[in-house]
Amino acid sequence: MTEKTILCFGDSNTWGADPAGGPRFDRSIRWPCILQQELGDAFHVVEEGLCGRTTVWDDPIEGHKNGLRQLVPILKSHEPLELVIVMLGTNDLKNRFAVSALDVANSAWALVRTARSCTDPATGKAPEILVVCPPPFAPLAPTAFKDMFVGGEEKSHRLAEAFAAVAEQRGFRLFQAGGVIQSSAIDGIHFDAAEHLKLGQALAAEVRNML
Incomplete structure (x- = not known):
């Protein structure tokens, strides 16, 4: 049986950043690896x-972070997806x-639109897409991110509504991570180990319903 390939395209919370500032969480903790464990060898x-x-934005400070610019080469390198x-x-x-928040949701749609246009040359099919709306930030005031994300905490609490509105308008599948997990109180942004586990398990159930 040919295994089905799932690509998890994200930021530091997909990479597995430890909110306590330690090294990257190992494979037993990161949510994509939990997803793999839950789905088994068929995937x-x-x-x-x-x-x-980012979704579509060129970072003038860090550089090379624009997800839209990176998406097609990454999709092509892992097809069939x-x-x-x-x-x-x-x-x-x-x-x-x-x-x-609405700009962010519409930027996620730009990624969906691009992925849908990226068809497998062998089959002519595009991959299924699942957009995960990140959970709201925890309070940033006590954290090192408070200056980098000025105004971001408030906007993060409006993402779920904005993503839902754009998903309904544009017709893409959406999973609200904030209904399952919460951002760490340690840095306000990243996910604790227990949240990675919950997210991986919840997404596994979602994937089973889709595929």
Whole structure:
């Protein structure tokens, strides 16, 4: 039986950043790896997380973080793909980008549109797409991110509504991570180990319903 390949396209929360500032969480903790464990050998889950990755924005400070510019080469390098899971938007809320929650949701749609146009030359099919809306930030005031994300905490609480509105309008499948997990109180942005487990398990159930 040919295994089905799932690409997880995201930022530091897909990469597995430890909110306590330690090294990257190991494979037993990261949510894409939990997804792999839950789905079993019939699936191959590819981790494609990049710290600081945005949806569509060029980062004038960090550089090389624009997800839209990277998406097609990454899709092509892993085809044939059954499913692409996109979880981006957190870094869009950095003060330097000055965008709204609705801008972020529409930027996620730009990624969906691009992925849908990226068909497998052998089959002519595009992969299924699942957009994951990130959970709201935890309070940033006590954290090192408070200056980088000025205004971002408030916007993060409007992402779910904005993503839902755009998903309904544009017709793409959406998973609200905030209904399952919460951001860490340690840094306000990243996910604790227990949240990775919950997210991986919840997404596995979602994938089973889709495929």
